[in-house]
Amino acid sequence: MDSLKPYDVVVIGAGVNGCCAAYHLAREGYKVAVVEKGIIAGEASGRNAGGVRQNGRSRTELPVAMNAIGQWMRFRDEFGGEFEYVQKGNLVVGYTDKQHQDMAKDAQRQRDQGLEIEHITDKKVIRELVPALTDQAICVNYVASDGKAQPFKATWFVAKLAKQHGATFHTFTEVTKLVREGDAISGVETTRGLIPTRSVIAASGPWTISLLKDIGVKLPMLVRRTQACVTAPMPHFIDPWITSGTIWVHQTVSGNVMIGGGGPWEPLSFTKESSLLSLQRFSRRAQQVLSGLKTARLLRGWGGCLDVTPDFQLIVDKIKGVEGLVVSVGTCGHGFALGPAVGQACAEMATGRKPSVPVEGLSVDRFASDMDFETTYKAMPEPL
Amino acid sequence: MSTSKYLSEHPVLGPRTGKRITFCFEGQSYEALEGETVAFALWGAGVRVLGYDERQGHARGLSCGIGHCYNCRVTIDGVPDVRSCITPVLDGMQVRSQKGPEKGGQPA
Amino acid sequence: MGHCNDCVVCRCEDVQLSEILQAIHQDGAVSPQEVKMLTRAGKGMCGGRACGNVVSRVVAAETGIAVEQLVWTRSRAPVRPTLLSDVADPSVDAIFDKSKAHVDLLSSTLHEKKS
Numbered sequence: 248m249d250s251l252k253p254y255d256v257v258v259i260g261a262g263v264n265g266c267c268a269a270y271h272l273a274r275e276g277y278k279v280a281v282v283e284k285g286i287i288a289g290e291a292s293g294r295n296a297g298g299v300r301q302n303g304r305s306r307t308e309l310p311v312a313m314n315a316i317g318q319w320m321r322f323r324d325e326f327g328g329e330f331e332y333v334q335k336g337n338l339v340v341g342y343t344d345k346q347h348q349d350m351a352k353d354a355q356r357q358r359d360q361g362l363e364i365e366h367i368t369d370k371k372v373i374r375e376l377v378p379a380l381t382d383q384a385i386c387v388n389y390v391a392s393d394g395k396a397q398p399f400k401a402t403w404f405v406a407k408l409a410k411q412h413g414a415t416f417h418t419f420t421e422v423t424k425l426v427r428e429g430d431a432i433s434g435v436e437t438t439r440g441l442i443p444t445r446s447v448i449a450a451s452g453p454w455t456i457s458l459l460k461d462i463g464v465k466l467p468m469l470v471r472r473t474q475a476c477v478t479a480p481m482p483h484f485i486d487p488w489i490t491s492g493t494i495w496v497h498q499t500v501s502g503n504v505m506i507g508g509g510g511p512w513e514p515l516s517f518t519k520e521s522s523l524l525s526l527q528r529f530s531r532r533a534q535q536v537l538s539g540l541k542t543a544r545l546l547r548g549w550g551g552c553l554d555v556t557p558d559f560q561l562i563v564d565k566i567k568g569v570e571g572l573v574v575s576v577g578t579c580g581h582g583f584a585l586g587p588a589v590g591q592a593c594a595e596m597a598t599g600r601k602p603s604v605p606v607e608g609l610s611v612d613r614f615a616s617d618m619d620f621e622t623t624y625k626a627m628p629e630p631l
Numbered sequence: 632m633s634t635s636k637y638l639s640e641h642p643v644l645g646p647r648t649g650k651r652i653t654f655c656f657e658g659q660s661y662e663a664l665e666g667e668t669v670a671f672a673l674w675g676a677g678v679r680v681l682g683y684d685e686r687q688g689h690a691r692g693l694s695c696g697i698g699h700c701y702n703c704r705v706t707i708d709g710v711p712d713v714r715s716c717i718t719p720v721l722d723g724m725q726v727r728s729q730k731g732p733e734k735g736g737q738p739a
Numbered sequence: 740m741g742h743c744n745d746c747v748v749c750r751c752e753d754v755q756l757s758e759i760l761q762a763i764h765q766d767g768a769v770s771p772q773e774v775k776m777l778t779r780a781g782k783g784m785c786g787g788r789a790c791g792n793v794v795s796r797v798v799a800a801e802t803g804i805a806v807e808q809l810v811w812t813r814s815r816a817p818v819r820p821t822l823l824s825d826v827a828d829p830s831v832d833a834i835f836d837k838s839k840a841h842v843d844l845l846s847s848t849l850h851e852k853k854s
Contacts, residue, residue: 286769286770286772286773287773288776289772293776399776399777400776400777403766403777407766418769478820478823479712479784479820480685493835501686501752501779501782502685510835512834512835520815521815521816523816524831524834526816526817526826527826527827527828527831528831528835530823530824530826530827531827531828531829531831531832533823534823534824534827540823541824542709542710542711542712542822543822543823544711544712544820544821544822544823545817545820545821545822545823545826546784546786546817546820547786547815547817548815548816548817549815684753686752686753687753689753694750694789695789699785699788699789700750700751700785700788700789701751701783701784701785701820702750702751704784710822712784712820
C-alpha cells in the first residue's frame with residue numbers, strides 16, 4: 248500500500264465530533280487529517296434534526312451539553328458562523344400525573360447541576376410558550392437557552408474553521424483498517440494509502456464497530472435506524488423545540504415543520520430509508536401534540552444510522568490496551584449538540600492530556616467487560 | 632365578472648362546449664367551462680400571477696402546466712398548496728393566492 | 740459559466756445560480772447532495788424535479804466530474820406533498836403503544852453498572 252504523509256493525529260469520520268476534534272487540534276497547531284468515507288456531515292451529523300439542547304440530558308451528559316452550548320454560541324457570535332442557530336427554547340411535554348412527578352424531579356436534578364430550567368404547570372404560561380400545544384398537556388419542562396441549528400451547515404462551518412487552522416480533509420476516502428503493532432496504533436490504512444500516525448480518534452459512528460472489532464476491541468454498540476420527516480413550509484407558529492413521548496417536533500427557519508423520533512421498532516441495520524409506518528406515526532402523533540397542522544403537507548422523509556449503547560449515552564474514552572486510540576461514538580441520535588465539547592475532549596486525550604470537558608462518566612468501563620450487548624438486545628421480545 | 636378570452640371555437644378541437652360555471656379568485660368572480668382547470672380558466676381571463684414566493688415575495692405563475700413544479704399552487708376552499716394547473720374548476724370554488732408566511736398567511 | 744449568475748435554478752426555494760457556484764467554489768461542494776444541503780436547492784415542494792438535473796450539470800461543469808457519476812436524491816415517499824391527515828393512520832397508535840413496554844424493559848435490563 249502506498250504511504251501517505253504522516254500526521255500527529257488522524258480523525259476517522261467528518262461528522263460533528265470529528266470536525267470539532269480536528270478544529271480543536273488544528274487551532275493548537277497539531278497536524279491533523281480527517282479521513283471520511285463520504286462527504287463532510289454525510290451521515291448522522293447531517294441528517295439529524297439539529298437540536299441544540301440541554302433539557303432532559305442525563306446527569307453525565309448535561310455538563311458536556313452546557314459546555315457545548317457555549318461553544319456553539321461562540322461559533323455563531325464571535326466567528327460569524329451562519330448555520331441557522333436560533334435559541335427559542337426546548338420543551339419536554341407531560342400528559343399524566345406520573346410524568347408530571349418524574350419531570351418535576353428531573354427538572355430539580357438539572358437545576359442542581361446548574362441549568363436554568365422551569366417546570367411549568369400553569370396552562371396559561373404553557374399556552375404563551377406554544378399556543379398550538381394541545382390541551383392534553385398538563386406540564387412542561389422548559390429551557391429557554393436551548394434551540395436548534397441546521398446541523399449540516401453547522402458541521403461544515405466547524406470543518407471550515409479546522410481547514411483554516413491547517414487541518415486536512417480526505418473525503419471520499421475510506422479507512423479500511425487500523426494498523427495495530429502490538430499494543431500501539433502505528434497508522435491507518437485507507438482506500439488511498441497508508442497514513443502513518445501514533446494517534447487516532449475514531450469518530451465514525453456505527454462504522455466504528457467493525458473497525459475496532461478488526462483489531463480486537465469490542466464496544467457495546469449496535470447500529471439502529473432512526474427517521475425524520477418535514478412538511479412543506481408553513482407560516483411560523485412554533486417557537487421552541489418540542490419533545491412529546493417518542494416524537495419531537497419543531498419548525499425550521501424556512502417554515503418546514505420537522506417531526507421525528509426512533510425506537511426499538513427500528514431495524515438494527517445500516518438502512519437509511521423512510522418507512523411508511525414511521526411516516527404514518529409522525530403524521531398521527533404530531534397532530535395529537537399540536538393543533539394547526541390540519542393543512543400541513545408531508546414533503547419528504549429520511550433516515551440515518553445511529554450508534555446505540557446500552558444506556559443511550561456516548562462513549563468518549565481512550566481505549567485501554569491500545570496506545571493512541573481515542574473513541575467518540577455512541578451518540579444515539581442526540582450527539583450533534585455535544586460535538587464541540589466532545590471534540591475538545593478527544594483532541595486533548597489524543598495528545599496526551601486530561602480532558603478539560605467532564606467526560607469521565609462516558610468511559611467504556613462503565614459497562615461490564617463481558618457484556619454482550621448484541622445478544623441481550625436481540626433476545627428482547629419483538630416490540631411491534 | 633371576467634369572461635374567458637379563449638376562442639369559442641378551436642380550429643382543430645372544434646367548439647368549446649360545456650356547462651358555464653363561476654368561481655372566485657382573490658375575491659373576484661371568474662367564468663369557466665366545467666372541466667377546465669383553475670389555472671387554464673384564470674389564464675384565459677388574463678390572470679398571470681397566481682401567488683407569491685414564500686421567501687422573496689416574487690410573483691409566481693403557471694410554469695410546467697403538468698402538475699410537476701408546484702409553481703401554480705393556490706389555496707382552494709381553505710386547503711393550501713393545491714396545483715391549479717391540474718385541478719378542475721367546480722362551481723362556487725373559492726381560490727386564494729398564497730402570499731407566504733411573511734405576508735400574513737395563517738396555518739389552518 | 741457565469742453569464743447568468745442571478746438566474747433562478749431552484750424555483751421552489753428561490754436559489755440562484757450564484758449560490759450554487761458559491762457552494763462549489765467557496766464551500767467546496769463536489770456533489771449535488773452537498774449543494775442541496777448548503778443552498779436548499781432541491782428541498783422544495785416539487786421534490787427537486789425541476790432543478791435536480793440542472794444542479795447535477797452545474798456540479799459536473801464546475802468540477803469536471805462526469806455527470807453520470809453524480810447522484811441526485813432518489814424519489815421517495817411521499818411522491819407528492821400529501822396532507823398529514825391523509826398519511827396519518829390511527830391504527831398505528833396501538834402498534835407503537837406496545838413498544839413502550841419494550842423500551843422500559845430494555846433500559847432496565849441493559850443498564851448494567853459495575854459494582
